[in-house]
Amino acid sequence: MNSTSEARAEGASRVVLRTAAATQAIVAASIRRRNRAEWRFRAYGLLAVSAGIAFVLFLFGTIIGQGVSVFRQAYVELPIYLDPQIIDPDGTRAAEVLQTADYQSLIRSALRERFPEIEGRRNLRELYSIISSAAFIDLQRRVVADPALVGQRLRVDLLADDAVDSLLKGRTSRESPEQERRLTDQQLGWIDALAADGSLRLKFNREFFGNGDSRDPEQAGIRGALMGSLLTLLITLLLSFPIGVAAAVYLEEFAPRNRVTDIIEVNINNLAAVPSIVFGLLGLAVFIIFFGLPRSAPLVGGLVLTLLTLPTIIIASRAALKGVPPSIREAALGMGASKIQTVAHHVLPLALPGMLTGTIIGMARALGESAPLLMIGMVAFIVDVPQSVFDSATALPVQVFLWSDLPERGFVERTSGAIIVLLLFLLIMNATAVILRNRFEKRW
Amino acid sequence: MTPAMLLVAIVALSIVAFWVGKSRSLALVGGTRGISRLHSLPDHYGFLTALWCGLPALLVALTWLGFQDGILLRIVSTHLPPEVRALPESQFGLVINDLRNVVAGNVPASAVAPSTAAAAAEYLRLRQIARLALTVLVFVLAVVTMLVVRARITPRLRARNHVERLVEWLLFGASTLAVLTTVGIVLSVVFEAFRFFAIVPPHEFLFGLDWSPQMAIRADQVGSSGAFGAVPLFAGTLLISAIAMLVAVPVGLFSAIYLAEYAAPRVRRVVKPLLEVLAGVPTVVYGFFAVITVGPALRAWGEALGLSVSGESALAAGLVMGIMIIPFVSSLADDMITAVPQSLRDGAYALGATRSETIRQVVLRAALPGIVGGVLLAISRAIGETMIVVMAAGLAANLTVNPLEAVTTVTVQIVTLLVGDQEFDSPKTLAAFALGLVLFVVTLILNVVALYVVRRYREQYE
Numbered sequence: 001m002n003s004t005s006e007a008r009a010e011g012a013s014r015v016v017l018r019t020a021a022a023t024q025a026i027v028a029a030s031i032r033r034r035n036r037a038e039w040r041f042r043a044y045g046l047l048a049v050s051a052g053i054a055f056v057l058f059l060f061g062t063i064i065g066q067g068v069s070v071f072r073q074a075y076v077e078l079p080i081y082l083d084p085q086i087i088d089p090d091g092t093r094a095a096e097v098l099q100t101a102d103y104q105s106l107i108r109s110a111l112r113e114r115f116p117e118i119e120g121r122r123n124l125r126e127l128y129s130i131i132s133s134a135a136f137i138d139l140q141r142r143v144v145a146d147p148a149l150v151g152q153r154l155r156v157d158l159l160a161d162d163a164v165d166s167l168l169k170g171r172t173s174r175e176s177p178e179q180e181r182r183l184t185d186q187q188l189g190w191i192d193a194l195a196a197d198g199s200l201r202l203k204f205n206r207e208f209f210g211n212g213d214s215r216d217p218e219q220a221g222i223r224g225a226l227m228g229s230l231l232t233l234l235i236t237l238l239l240s241f242p243i244g245v246a247a248a249v250y251l252e253e254f255a256p257r258n259r260v261t262d263i264i265e266v267n268i269n270n271l272a273a274v275p276s277i278v279f280g281l282l283g284l285a286v287f288i289i290f291f292g293l294p295r296s297a298p299l300v301g302g303l304v305l306t307l308l309t310l311p312t313i314i315i316a317s318r319a320a321l322k323g324v325p326p327s328i329r330e331a332a333l334g335m336g337a338s339k340i341q342t343v344a345h346h347v348l349p350l351a352l353p354g355m356l357t358g359t360i361i362g363m364a365r366a367l368g369e370s371a372p373l374l375m376i377g378m379v380a381f382i383v384d385v386p387q388s389v390f391d392s393a394t395a396l397p398v399q400v401f402l403w404s405d406l407p408e409r410g411f412v413e414r415t416s417g418a419i420i421v422l423l424l425f426l427l428i429m430n431a432t433a434v435i436l437r438n439r440f441e442k443r444w
Numbered sequence: 445m446t447p448a449m450l451l452v453a454i455v456a457l458s459i460v461a462f463w464v465g466k467s468r469s470l471a472l473v474g475g476t477r478g479i480s481r482l483h484s485l486p487d488h489y490g491f492l493t494a495l496w497c498g499l500p501a502l503l504v505a506l507t508w509l510g511f512q513d514g515i516l517l518r519i520v521s522t523h524l525p526p527e528v529r530a531l532p533e534s535q536f537g538l539v540i541n542d543l544r545n546v547v548a549g550n551v552p553a554s555a556v557a558p559s560t561a562a563a564a565a566e567y568l569r570l571r572q573i574a575r576l577a578l579t580v581l582v583f584v585l586a587v588v589t590m591l592v593v594r595a596r597i598t599p600r601l602r603a604r605n606h607v608e609r610l611v612e613w614l615l616f617g618a619s620t621l622a623v624l625t626t627v628g629i630v631l632s633v634v635f636e637a638f639r640f641f642a643i644v645p646p647h648e649f650l651f652g653l654d655w656s657p658q659m660a661i662r663a664d665q666v667g668s669s670g671a672f673g674a675v676p677l678f679a680g681t682l683l684i685s686a687i688a689m690l691v692a693v694p695v696g697l698f699s700a701i702y703l704a705e706y707a708a709p710r711v712r713r714v715v716k717p718l719l720e721v722l723a724g725v726p727t728v729v730y731g732f733f734a735v736i737t738v739g740p741a742l743r744a745w746g747e748a749l750g751l752s753v754s755g756e757s758a759l760a761a762g763l764v765m766g767i768m769i770i771p772f773v774s775s776l777a778d779d780m781i782t783a784v785p786q787s788l789r790d791g792a793y794a795l796g797a798t799r800s801e802t803i804r805q806v807v808l809r810a811a812l813p814g815i816v817g818g819v820l821l822a823i824s825r826a827i828g829e830t831m832i833v834v835m836a837a838g839l840a841a842n843l844t845v846n847p848l849e850a851v852t853t854v855t856v857q858i859v860t861l862l863v864g865d866q867e868f869d870s871p872k873t874l875a876a877f878a879l880g881l882v883l884f885v886v887t888l889i890l891n892v893v894a895l896y897v898v899r900r901y902r903e904q905y906e
Contacts, residue, residue, distance in 0.1 A: 034798050034801065035798070037798075037800060037801075038798045038799060038800045038801075040800075041799075041800035041803070041804070042702070042706055042799075042800065044698050045698045045699065045701050045702025045705075045706055046702060046706075047698070048694065048695045048696075048697075048698030048699040048702060049698075049699040049702050049703065049707075049715060049719075051695050051699075052695060052699050052718075052719045052722070052770055052771075052774070053715065053718060053719070055722065055767050055770070056718060056719070056721055056722055059722075059725070059729075059730075059733055059767075062733060062736070062737050063729065063732075063733070066736070242618075243618045243621055244618075246614065246615045246618035246619070247615070247618040247619035247621065247622065248619075249615055250612075250615035250616050250618065250619040251619050254612055254615060254616075255616075255619070263623065264619055264620065264622060264623055266895075267622050267623050267626050268622045269895055270626070270888060270891050270892065270895070271622055271625060271626060273821060273824060273825075273887065273891040273895075274629070274828070274884065274887060274888070274891075275824075275825075275827070275828020275829070275830070275855070275883060275884075275887055276828070276830065277828065277830045277855055277858060277859070277880070277883070278629060278633070278828070278880055278883060278884050278887075279629070281629070281632065281633055281858070281876070281877060281880040282625070282628050282629045282632050282633070284632075284862065285632030285633070285635070285636060285877070286628055286632055290514075290632075291510050291511075291513070291514070292513035292514050292517065293513075294544075294548060307625045310621065310622060310625070311622065314619075314622065338604065338608060339608070340607075340608040340611055340612070364724065367726075368724075368725075368726030368727070368728070368729075369726070370726070370727070370728045370831055371727075371830035371831055371834075371855070371859070374830075374834075374859055374862075374863055375858075375859075375862055375863075377863075379863055397726050397728040397831075398728075400726075400728045400729070400732060401728050401731070401831065401834075401835065404728075404731070404732045404735060404736075404835060405835075412736065415732060416732075419729050419732065422726060422729070423725070423729070426724060426725075426726070430724060
């Protein structure tokens with residue numbers, strides 16, 4: 001009996017030992033598995049973050065890579081004789097005469113002077129097409145501004161044609177067969193000659209910053225769109241800041257807790273998530289069809305963007321008001337100030353930085369918005385720079401949209417350039433908001 | 445006086461009124477020495493006078509200016525010759541448009557029909573009179589109210605209380621503007637959509653499979669059937685949104701998890717704003733990116749694999765839209781994950797769970813309602829997104845689930861139907877409002893549900 005029970009006990013302990021070892025092995029395996037799962041999970045997270053960052057870098061890299069060259073443009077510097085016989089044969093120097101004079105032929109004779117050996121209509125036409133057909137506009141502007149220039153010999157930077165510009169920037173190749181190129185072999189020869197003596201060069205692109213829209217890529221600029229955006233944002237700011245702050249003050253400081261204020265609150269939160277194009281439909285139906293305000297005007301654009309940014313501003317302003325501690329209000333009320341005085345003299349100044357931050361962020365959103373502006377017609381081909389909020393205008397993001405549709409290679413560069421300018425503005429606005437928040441926001 | 449000058453004049457008059465009221469109150473008590481006999485501060489009397497002077501005048505001016513154009517057009521159009529007035533509505537709209545252009549100075553009067561030019565001249569003459577009348581009215585109103593208030597100022601007048609009640613009403617008015625906006629959206633969209641449904645029955649619009657909104661202008665025109673079945677648009681919208689969510693949800697969710705649970709605070713401080721940059725980029729930039737980079741790249745890869753990829757494939761638009769939505773998903777998910785109390789995590793660790801097990805089985809499960817709410821908001825963003833699809837998706841309404849083909853969306857059609865059109869009465873333009881109604885209702889439902897879910901979730905852990 002003893003021996004059997006001993007044997008049984010020994011066997012049992014061996015089983016225990018064996019199962020312990022087995023369990024250990026199982027546990028070790030499962031820990032390895034779990035650690036691998038842990039490692040995989042972490043890798044997914046890292047992958048997702050790097051994918052996000054890669055998108056950011058790729059997006060900005062592409063846009064900047066394509067657009068940065070727009071800030072320089074090919075100009076041909078030529079001496080031009082402002083021949084009084086051609087500009088103003090009667091010697092009246094009247095603005096009308098100077099305006100309508102044939103500057104094109106002055107440019108052409110300057111080109112012939114530079115290349116006296118070229119003859120024949122076809123060859124001359126090829127020569128003339130090196131210079132942009134719009135190059136005379138700048139010359140005209142200068143002469144109209146200063147009639148005393150007539151009769152003088154000026155060295156003028158003439159805007160080169162889009163094809164020349166793109167050759168100089170290395171975007172078109174010389175190697176492809178002549179029929180497939182926009183420039184012929186002899187044009188290439190002249191271009192090389194002009195480049196060799198330094199008269200054809202890339203210079204600061206004054207057209208891009210000084211002009212409105214144009215059908216010629218070398219002539220198209222963002223001045224009109226920038227002005228349109230500025231006027232639109234001005235209206236938006238003037239309306240949405242006071243109204244937004246007033247609404248936030250009411251809801252946060254005065255509103256009784258009841259159904260009406262509940263409805264207003266839910267409404268504001270929902271409006272913040274309504275697609276922007278629906279605001280465009282509202283603007284079209286109410287401001288343009290019902291009230292008959294002019295189409296394409298920055299005024300209407302500003303009104304629509306006001307409605308669009310109001311929820312953002314109200315929500316940010318309420319958060320700023322919430323951040324002011326109740327002790328400030330209690331102290332003011334305790335000193336005998338009325339509720340309005342408490343808010344106006346004490347709460348508002350303390351909440352102002354937060355409100356301004358929210359407003360700037362709302363303005364940045366409004367600056368990048370284009371869908372509602374399409375609805376109200378701010379999407380036309382407009383050459384003139386708008387002067388007032390009633391003029392027809394377009395906005396910077398809409399200009400990007402318009403240009404992105406055009407097939408010419410030069411417009412891809414313009415589009416990216418316009419985007420760079422737009423992003424630069426957004427960067428400045430957001431940086432201002434961040435600085436404002438960091439410098440003036442008090443932590444209680 | 446032009447409207448802008450009038451507004452400036454009203455402001456100037458109010459400033460004058462302020463000084464009138466203030467000095468009157470001081471004069472009543474014999475200067476600053478007697479100030480203690482006044483019920484309110486002198487400034488309050490000034491504000492009271494200024495508000496009573498400026499507000500009614502402003503209200504009258506704005507109402508008048510809002511309706512002036514419509515009334516004048518109605519009057520002027522009665523002067524048009526009867527044969528012009530008998531024109532069908534669409535052509536009459538063109539005449540009115542000419543008239544407006546002449547009035548605005550965009551077109552010389554010689555460029556339009558003589559009757560229109562005469563009407564434009566009449567319009568300008570009437571507007572001159574109307575402006576003069578308005579100027580006189582506003583000035584008289586402002587000065588009269590200013591004098592009435594001045595006469596009623598006494599030392600016992602409770603000016604402060606009056607001013608404060610007025611200001612409170614103004615603040616209340618500002619806060620109702622949000623409600624008015626919603627009402628405006630609903631009314632304008634519903635009104636125009638009902639006009640559309642009077643022409644095209646709603647069931648045909650909601651369930652029809654054929655979309656070709658070009659109406660025949662002439663009876664013999666080919667290919668302009670004017671079919672308004674919106675199902676292909678809904679399908680296209682859903683397809684592109686689904687692709688976008690397939691990109692945005694995994695990337696956004698995993699980066700939120702990584703940044704909230706794994707990353708060192710220093711890394712988080714740098715990477716989080718970097719990702720949020722994506723949210724600040726205007727959508728038109730994404731659209732350009734899709735057209736210029738992603739579309740051609742997909743096409744080239746498709747060719748290499750022997751697939752035919754459309755230049756305006758749903759895939760390109762969806763991918764880029766997904767990139768746009770990443771920060772939206774990730775910041776919402778981040779909020780939700782950080783809202784989960786630390787005690788839940790500690791409990792899981794105490795039971796021997798690894799970090800990923802804790803996250804998957806405890807944190808994510810606790811945060812699930814909030815994350816679902818965030819994803820619903822993201823879907824509503826994707827459905828309402830306009831510029832990316834306008835630039836990168838197609839115009840033809842194909843009913844397909846193949847992401848390599850071109851599809852069109854609700855927002856694209858709204859834009860194409862309305863941009864560049866001058867008349868707002870054809871079924872074609874009214875269809876845009878019907879689509880807008882659908883878009884508004886769908887996104888509203890998504891938002892309400894999502895905001896409700898998120899709020900319930902937040903309250904759970906507060």
